[in-house]
Amino acid sequence: MKKTILFLLSFALTLPVFAAMNHGNMIMDDQGMIMNNNPDKLPKDCKAVSEEVNITIRGGKKFAQDFAGKMFSYDKRNFQVPPCARVNVTFINEDDIRHQFMIHGLPGYMYPKGMFTIELYGKGQKTGSFIVPSRDYTYYIHCEVSQHTEKGMKGQLKVGKGTGDLDSILGLTAPLTPDLYPINNTHYTWLALIFSILVGVVLIRVLSSLLTVKVQ
């Protein structure tokens, strides 16, 4: 019996360092990490999982290519799920660098700091789950590597009807602090302006003569 225990113990102690370890709420290995994975715990306001939603989201430089002036993004940036849905996220990183799928605003009593995160240290993929509460809300998704959010890696997840759109999501909403770009004015711009002013002046002239005629 002792020998068996010792044998099992030594086996447990000599596991490779990089094998998946579960530290509190983190599942970590040498590919990346999933934080606050929750496939089964129901939020207080949900009696049961309403629906199983599978989401595959890809992250990387190439998804920003269609957006001038941006560097990183996700292939999809806008998701909608029903209240109390279980969301199974498969995050695929197509770059050689670190990217994250990080969602904020989940209930803190079951997701410490309100977050669910999948981080990939390089090319690869991981799947994790979280169950959303019942209220309508728009959750913030982004990659928190310095400046990745700002340069395009941002999205949103609406539960139910959501609570409106977040700012500066590529292809969806305008930035809150936008850049200003020069306007490519030609002589047509100024002709249009002068023409419309003249139309205005002439319009008053015509109106006044009509008025005068009527009065007379």
Next chain:
Amino acid sequence: MHNKLFYYRLIPLVFALIALSVWIQPSFFQRAAGIKLPAGQQPQLSQPLKVEKPCVDLHPEWRAAQVVDGVEIAESRLCEPDNPYNIAAFVLGMNNISMRTLMNSRIAEDALTKSDDLDGDGDPDIIHIKLEVLELNGASPDSLGVFPTYDIAPGIQPGMWAFSPKLRGMSVKNFRSQKANAILRAPSPVIRVEQGDKVYITLENTHYFPHTLHFHGVDHAFKTSTGGDNDGVPVTGEKPVMPGAARTYELQPRHAGTMLYHCHVQTDKHLMMGLNGMFVVEENKPNNWVQTFNVGAGHVRHSSVAIKEKFDREYDLHYQSIDKNLAKTIQQSNDIREISKQMHRVYNMSESSENYFMLNGHSFPYTLRDALVIAKPDEDIKLRVANTQHSHIALHIHGHKATITNYDGVPLNPAAQITRDVYDLSAAQRVDLHLQTTNDGLHSYGEGVWLFHDHVEMGVANDGMSPGGNIALLVYESMLSEQGLPTGLREDALDDVLTNSYYAKQRPLWGKLEAGELAPDYLRILLFGLLVGLTIGLTIFITRGLMRADP
């Protein structure tokens, strides 16, 4: 006809229209893009894109080791090697060369005479040197461009001055060219003499401003043997050498080392304009014929006896900078009174900045043509480094640690010599380095194409456009092409910088597009115009009505 009340009642309408037009007013010159940012667009170039050849291989025959008039000239594998005939002339003196050598140089026959072996050791000891003052990229009343042109880097032509060995013939390449000929260049040439030589240096002032010569660190008496000015400082000596005049300075240096010379008239400006050069005094040795001028500095193809005893190669590295505002003062007028005012009184050195940084008269990428340090493994190389910028330089050689052997021409006690990888030089300082190419993990990390440059980062850009400035390369022979260019890891490495648009800052980096412009918002423009028109029309209607209305 209405009464006045009718028109008064219309006035609020005018204000309403004004408010409406302010509210609807479109952005005329810039605005936010909304969700979709403007597409990329090709950059606007001021001239069609031209890519230069890295090396215009004009004189491949000058590269080989050769003997001209009995003078041994070392191999120089640079793209632009020094003219061996000039070197023979500078070693022997113009009075001791063949007609062929004379015809292959552009040096005046009285520019350099060497005679009288006073100590009987087999080399001449009385040296007569004549220097001129020349201008590069100055103004011309006959064209909008500058003359004669000298590009320190692609498309960069700052106004500069330099001392030069007395030349003969045209200053340009040929009668069709605006380009300065190869010997008419920055920096002022390195002057080399032997310790104990009696040296007579005549400044023939070919320029339109007064100048002098001052020998910095070179042993010289305060007065000449005839009681004339010998320190070149107008406030303590004679008046400066006026245009068209000449003055001879006398030296008999007792101490060897790397020194300087420069103009001491309005020194702050004239020195920075380029009137400064290296002055090397070589140890007295038998049969020691030294190369009196090293035009353009760089590789010394005929080193002195003492250097050959200890080193495999010798390079003169002269670091200079240019303030573009100072350089401009000679490019905007052809009236010397106006140039003098702009340079000496309007321009303020205490508000100056440095924009261009040169090694041996060129900025990167042109430094690749003539300012490479070429090496083989297991060599001992002498680098004489001088800084005549007004900021300090922190020279760093990739992959190597060299030993500082001399400060300001004075040898250091060998026990106190320091081996390091950044060499500080304040203004006017000199450092002699012993570079060992022994692959031992300390002195060298092995063969390669190793950058060397000032690590004060403004020094590695051309007016802020990087890479530029005094970047040059330490290249091992095994990695050098036939044309003297480094064979790096890719062939297109220099394509961007060797264009006429890169340093004009007109092309985005890494082949990207510029952020584009937005289209005008015609709907709002038309609506705004209409409202403005209505406001004007209504105002006229009210004014006229009020004037005509019944009281």
